[in-house]
Amino acid sequence: xxxxxxxxxxxxxxxxxxxxxxxxxxxxxxxxxxxxxxxxxxxxxxxxxxxxxxxxxxxxxxxxxxxxxxxxx
Numbered sequence: 001x002x003x004x005x006x007x008x009x010x011x012x013x014x015x016x017x018x019x020x021x022x023x024x025x026x027x028x029x030x031x032x033x034x035x036x037x038x039x040x041x042x043x044x045x046x047x048x049x050x051x052x053x054x055x056x057x058x059x060x061x062x063x064x065x066x067x068x069x070x071x072x073x
Contacts, residue, residue, distance in 0.1 A: 008016075020027050051057050 016027055016030060019025075020030055023030065
């Protein structure tokens, strides 16, 4: 496992320490989990943008989809 160093504002460190205390986790564990979630969201955003830019991907009409969903009950 690699180690990295980052400079963050004091207020962010205070919030991190408060969260770590409340969650009974280490700073490193919270930062690692936050980075994992951020990078997952970043990947999801990339996929969404690719789909939006894909001219072959069909665009659905919201009113039509809504009507079909409501009529299926």
